[in-house]
Each structure stands twice: as structure tokens, then as C-alpha cells.
Amino acid sequence: xxLVKSMLLACVCVVALLNTTSAAWAAGGAKDGVPxxxxxxxxxPSTGDFEPVSQLPQTEQLPAAPLLVGAYIVVWLVILVxxxxxxxxxxxxxxxxxxxxRRLGEQRRS
Amino acid sequence: xxxxxxxxxxxxxMVMFALAxxxxxxxxxxxxxxxxxxxxxxxVPSAMMLFLSAFVCGIASAVxxxxxxxxxxxxxxxxxxxxxxxxxxxxxxxxxWARKAWGVWWQWEARLTSTLVLWMIFLAxxxxxxxxxxxxxxxxxxxxxxxxxxxxxxxxxxxxxRTLHPKTSVVxxxxxxxxxxxxxxxxxFLLLYVALLAARLRVEQQRSRLEAAYLALDE
Numbered sequence: 001x002x003l004v005k006s007m008l009l010a011c012v013c014v015v016a017l018l019n020t021t022s023a024a025w026a027a028g029g030a031k032d033g034v035p036x037x038x039x040x041x042x043x044x045p046s047t048g049d050f051e052p053v054s055q056l057p058q059t060e061q062l063p064a065a066p067l068l069v070g071a072y073i074v075v076w077l078v079i080l081v082x083x084x085x086x087x088x089x090x091x092x093x094x095x096x097x098x099x100x101x102r103r104l105g106e107q108r109r110s
Numbered sequence: 111x112x113x114x115x116x117x118x119x120x121x122x123x124m125v126m127f128a129l130a131x132x133x134x135x136x137x138x139x140x141x142x143x144x145x146x147x148x149x150x151x152x153x154v155p156s157a158m159m160l161f162l163s164a165f166v167c168g169i170a171s172a173v174x175x176x177x178x179x180x181x182x183x184x185x186x187x188x189x190x191x192x193x194x195x196x197x198x199x200x201x202x203x204x205x206x207w208a209r210k211a212w213g214v215w216w217q218w219e220a221r222l223t224s225t226l227v228l229w230m231i232f233l234a235x236x237x238x239x240x241x242x243x244x245x246x247x248x249x250x251x252x253x254x255x256x257x258x259x260x261x262x263x264x265x266x267x268x269x270x271x272r273t274l275h276p277k278t279s280v281v282x283x284x285x286x287x288x289x290x291x292x293x294x295x296x297x298x299f300l301l302l303y304v305a306l307l308a309a310r311l312r313v314e315q316q317r318s319r320l321e322a323a324y325l326a327l328d329e
Binding site: 096 | 209
């Protein structure tokens with residue numbers, strides 16, 4: 001078991017090390033001009049062809065309200081569905097416990 | 111303990127959730143993104159609960175793994191399930207916001223991808239518990255430690271890599287007029303989290319009781 005624990009700790013350390021070194025590489029690329037992803041994106045010349053979203057004609061703009069309402073419905077729906085699942089699970093377990101306790105009682109009597 | 115926590119937490123969470131849209135509607139409209147920015151008031155607190163739950167699951171798993179406490183394992187299972195539930199909320203509300211703000215539903219950038227990976231780690235935890243057979247409790251506890259170790263990287267990914275996602279400085283520098291609605295939502299989500307954790311924990315406790323009863327019946 002101690003071997004499993006040490007292997008587990010070693011794996012966590014390796015993942016942490018990999019994550020920090022890759023993060024440091026990306027951050028260093030941004031600061032020192034090393035050709036990392038950030039440095040590359042920063043040196044990309046602007047084409048000047050972009051138009052701010054806020055200045056798009058009304059017909060081309062996405063309506064925000066359905067997305068906002070949709071997001072709120074999703075939150076409520078996920079919570080309510082999970083509550084329903086919990087309720088059903090709890091009822092099923094309670095039913096099973098009542099049943100097994102009844103059977104235990106019968107077994108003791110006989 | 112769980113029942114003592116459950117009823118007041120559910121009542122308070124229900125009241126706070128019912129009032130949250132009122133406070134959110136009163137909060138000022140963000141000028142760049144417009145009304146869709148109000149998804150923030152549900153998206154960010156859900157992400158906070160996702161991270162909190164990953165930590166609860168990870169710490170409980172460590173206690174179970176190194177201290178052999180069955181109660182800690184029950185807490186870990188309940189918290190892992192809540193990581194998946196709040197993860198669904200984060201991973202659905204985020205793209206709905208992104209569609210308007212960025213013009214795309216999804217982008218394979220650091221924050222979004224690492225959040226998806228975190229969610230999948232805890233989904234794997236639950237699948238392992240369900241179908242892993244004997245010994246899966248210890249194996250999944252190890253997986254939960256990896257999941258917890260991943261949380262700081264998910265959180266800081268926006269500062270380390272150039273991403274489309276806003277940085278971690280958004281909440282500390284939030285406009286004072288938006289803070290009330292935001293923290294109201296955070297407390298509502300926190301109470302909801304406590305209530306759901308208590309309820310899920312009760313299911314696990316009853317299952318343990320059931321297993322003990324089955325053993326008694328066999329003897």
C-alpha cells in the first residue's frame with residue numbers, strides 16, 4: 001500500500017511540475033519575446049478589417065435576451081432535475097431499508 | 111447533522127434564489143457586452159461552487175485514502191457528484207454567454223478546455239464508483255486528488271495563457287454597483303451547495319445503513 005501511496009504522490013508532483021513549467025514557458029514567451037503562443041499572437045499585425053460588434057447593423061446583431069433567459073432556465077432546470085433525482089434516490093433507499101427491516105423483524109420472530 | 115443543515119439551507123437558498131433576479135435586474139448594464147453580461151451572476155458563482163466542491167472531494171478523498179475513514183469517502187462521493195452538477199451549469203451558461211460576447215459557442219482555449227478536463231475527471235470518478243467494482247473507492251480517491259490538484263491551474267490559466275476568457279481580476283475589480291447582486295448570488299449558490307451536499311450525504315448514509323442491514327440479513 002505504501003508503494004501505491006508513493007506512486008500516487010509522485011504522479012501528482014509530475015502533473016503539477018508539468019503544469020507550472022508549461023505555464024512559465026507561456027508567460028516567459030509573452031515577456032521576453034520567445035516565440036510562444038502569446039508572443040506569436042502579440043506580433044500578428046492587425047488587418048484593420050474588423051468591425052466592432054456594437055457597430056454592426058441591427059439585422060446582423062445576435063439578440064441577447066434569448067441567450068440570457070436560456071442560461072437562467074438551464075441553471076434552474078439543472079438544479080430542479082438534480083433535486084428530483086436526489087428525492088427519488090432517497091425515497092428508493094428509504095423504501096428498501098423499511099423492507100429489509102421488516103424482513104429482519106420477521107426473521108427474528110421465526 | 112445533515113438534516114439540521116438541510117432544511118434551513120434549502121429555505122434560505124430558495125428565498126435568495128427567488129430574489130436574485132430582482133437584484134440582478136437592478137445591477138447596471140455592462141456597456142461592452144450589454145444585457146448578456148448578466149449571465150455572469152449565475153455563471154461565476156456556479157464556477158466557484160465547482161471549485162469548492164472539487165476541493166471538498168479532494169480533501170475528503172485524502173482523509174479516506176490515508177486515514178481509512180468511511181465517512182470521508184461518503185463526503186467525497188457527494189462532493190464529486192456536485193462537481194459534475196455545477197460543472198454542467200458552468201459549461202452550458204459559458205457558451206451561451208460566449209455566443210454573444212465572442213461570436214462563437216466554444217473555443218479550445220486554456221480556461222474552457224481545462225474546465226472541461228476538470229469536469230471529465232470528476233465524471234470519470236463517478237463512473238469508476240459506479241462500475242469499477244471492488245477497490246474502486248481507493249482508486250477513485252486517487253483520481254479525486256488529481257482533480258483537486260487541477261483546480262489552481264484551471265483558475266490561474268487565464269493569467270498564464272493568452273485566452274479569450276476574462277482574467278481573475280474581474281471579480282476583485284467589479285463595479286461597486288454590481289457587487290451587491292454578485293455576492294447575493296454567491297451566497298445563494300453557497301447555501302444551495304450546502305443543502306445539496308447535505309441531501310446527497312444523507313443518501314450515502316442511508317445506503318451504508320442498507321448495506322449493514324443486508325449483511326445482518328445474510329447472517
